[in-house]
Amino acid sequence: MKTVLITGCSTGFGRETAIHFLERGWAVLATMRNPAASTLPVSDRLRVLPLDVTDAQNIAAAVASAGRIDVLVNNAGIGWLNALEGTPMETVRDVFEANLFGSITTMQAVLPDMRARRSGVIVNVSSSSTLMPIPLLSVYRASKAALTALTESVALELAQFGIRARVVMPGMAPGTSFAENVQKRISDGGWFPPAYESFAEQTMAGLQAASSGDITTAQDVAEAVFLAATDPDCPMILPAGADAIAWSQGR
Known part of the structure; x- marks a missing residue:
């Protein structure tokens, strides 16, 4: 064995x-x-x-x-998902x-x-x-x-x-919990540098849309x-x- x-x-x-x-x-x-x-x-x-x-x-x-x-x-x-500038x-x-x-x-x-x-x-x-x-x-x-x-x-x-x-x-990992958790951190503010927040929201929307397919x-x-x-x-x-x-x- x-x-x-x-x-x-x-x-x-x-x-x-x-x-x-x-x-x-x-x-x-x-x-x-x-x-x-x-x-x-x-x-x-x-x-x-x-x-x-x-x-x-x-x-x-x-x-x-x-x-x-x-x-x-x-x-x-x-x-890990964040802008490089905002990653310690x-x-x-x-x-x-x-x-x-x-x-x-x-x-x-x-x-x-x-x-x-x-x-x-x-x-x-x-x-x-x-x-x-x-x-x-x-x-x-x-x-x-x-x-x-x-x-x-x-x-x-x-x-x-x-x-x-x-x-x-x-x-892509099963489900969308990872993406949803990141989105929540964006909504709560402070997780992404402010200059990247709009871009991050668009990126997360794209990832969430992609995760609805054959993953x-x-x-x-x-x-x-x-x-x-x-x-x-x-x-x-x-x-x-x-x-x-x-x-x-x-x-």
């Missing part, structure tokens, strides 16, 4: 991916910052571990307690810490054992927003684009050891991650969801 470790499993893509692997007979190490809040189904092939991807010691402890890891899925991350550097660092540096640290933690066994797969969840310029997503897109570029280079380094690295690019579901992402983890012939970059596929074809 093979084992997958997945970060960010409390909700959304990570939770659905953990269930997807469980349903296919895998042993799943589902990680999240607060395991007590887990809503994953009970299974003797499931272990829920505490893991904060911004804490290197926490990552090392989780990987050490996990045992053999055949597949690592770096799914944990945070979103502390927030920039937080976004990169969660979306890029945490993935690097987790990869470094699992690679020595994978290299010794000369087998393993790393799947990094990026974003299809990196495929085209989208205003107000500059910091988020930069962190995810860096993750994609990192994975492409790492894949070449690791192939000699029988280790594969792949990227999954989801499209990515959590199941789309779970299926793409599983394919990347199990198919040696899987493309280096795998779009997940109809909108992500359309964006990748129009790049």
Whole structure:
């Protein structure tokens, strides 16, 4: 029985991916910052571990307690939408810490054992927003684009050891709660610099309109991650969801 470790499993893509692997007979190490809040189904092939991807010691402890890891899925991350001018550097660092540096640290933690066994797969969840310029997503897109570029280079380094690295690019997240929450912050005032508020409102209206179409579901992402983890012939970059596929074809 093979084992997958997945970060960010409390909700959304990570939770659905953990269930997807469980349903296919895998042993799943589902990680999240607060395991007590887990809503994953009970299974003797499931272990829920505490893991904060911004804490290197926490990552090392989780990987050490996990045992053999055949597949690592770096799914944990945070979103951010704001004008660059209005984004504090502390927030920039937080976004990169969660979306890029945490993935690097987790990869470094699992690679020595994978290299010794000369087998393993790393799947990094990026974003299809990196495929085209989208205003107000500059910091988020930069962190995810860096993750994609990192994975492409790492894949070449690791192939000699029988280790594969792949990227999954989801499209727009399910539902519109993210967009609605941002819109509320705009309406409340002070979240965007005043000079950008009119532009931000127009941008958010466009994003909300786009989210009413055929967007990515959590199941789309779970299926793409599983394919990347199990198919040696899987493309280096795998779009997940109809909108992500359309964006990748129009790049």
